[in-house]
Amino acid sequence: LKEYSENAEINKAEINSEDIGVICGGTTYLYAHEALGESVSYFKIGMIYPFPDKAVIEFAKKHKKVFVIEELDPVIETQCRALGIDVIGKERFTLLGEYTPALIKKAVLGAEIPDDNCLEESLPARPPVMCAGCPHRGTFYVLKKLGLTVSGDIGCYTLGAVPPLSSLDTTICMGASVSAAHGMAKARGMEFNKKLVSVIGDSTFMHSGITGLTDIVYNKGANTVIILDNSITGMTGHQENPTTGYTIRGEETKQVNLIALCKSLGVEHVVVADPFDIKEFERVVKEETNREEPSVIIAQRPCALLKRVKYSGHCVIGENCKNCKMCMKLGCPAISVKDDKVVIDKTQCNGCGLCVNVCPFGAISKED
Ligand code: SF4
Ligand code: SF4
DSSP states (O other), X not given: OHHHHHHOTTSEEEOOOSSEEEEEOTHXXXXXXXXXXXXXXXXXXXXXXXXXXXXXXXXXXXXXXXXXXXXXXXXXHHHHHHTTOOEEOTXXXXXXSOOOHHHHHHHHHOOOXXXXXXXXXXXXXXXXXXXXTOTHHHXXXXXXXXXXXXXXXXXXXXXXXXXTTOOEEEEOSTTHHHHHHHHXXXXXXXXXHTTEEEEEEHHHIIIXXXXXXXXXXXXXXXXXXXXXXXXXXXXXXXXXXXXXXXXXXXXXXXXXXXXXXXXXXXXXXXXXXXXXXHHHHHHHHHHHHTOSSOEEEEEEOOOTTSTTOOOXXXXXXXXXXXXXXXXXXXXXXXXXEETTEEEEOTTTOOOOOHHHHHOTTOOEEEEO
């Protein structure tokens, strides 16, 4: 690899000047090019490890001044200094935030670029939302309705923290939903525990939730853990995981049975429930949180973006709508208010049907 890195085309030098050489990579290379053009030379690092020592030393020798331009920590800069190259780096560039061509031009040449990219009107806020048809929406709708304390985890479902669902109370790191809730329950006692759940995705549970659940059983806890089983690893781009039955390369393999796994850890109450069946899901959550023993609810419904999930048609709001805005509480991107009336945007709705189950007046129906 070291030999490959020294000669790889992705680690390339562009010699334009003897005065200034710039070592950079990724977006900072593009920003530097935009800011400095052909007035400087570039060493574009495409493979940072193993570091192309000889190639970088050769590049540095050809220039009077060498800058390292990289966002955040001085990783390339540290490598260069370790090789004895006298570079200019973080003494000119901030450790924080994203760089811009203007920032780079000022740091390297001392020149200002007028900031003429500002729009006169401010853009509407576009907070991140769960997708139309997202299975997690039903879970968080119920948890919010019941006013539970929700110990959250890392995944697309972390979006359950933002309005209008506003359900997650904590998100610390992978697996912490289970272990933090265990600690909360031990510290606050059984009555608090009956108003507390952990939520963790299927792949995160496999990654680092099993140990927390084992501890709950071992330490005589009584937590309720909700495994958000959407049959895929959503947040990072639909990777398979041990619960899906396919390897990361898409080959069939053994599938972990979540029910059997949780039972094998000593959890006696393991229930599978559909988060789109709002009434039943609410009943299950109430029943399991009321127990004075550990329990697991597997909230099972596949991610709406999986190819095999084929919702059809779209939903429409009928004349009997009372404009109560209950359906707005789902935070579905297809539902909005226009001229003070709730409307469903057909182009965004995928016909998942969740809003039909939420409207108290039966005003929403499906159309093909
Ligand atoms: S929940 Fe039903 S009645 Fe209320 S605004 Fe939505 S469609 Fe109308
Ligand atoms: S509008 Fe209703 S049916 Fe359409 S995607 Fe949203 S929740 Fe699903």
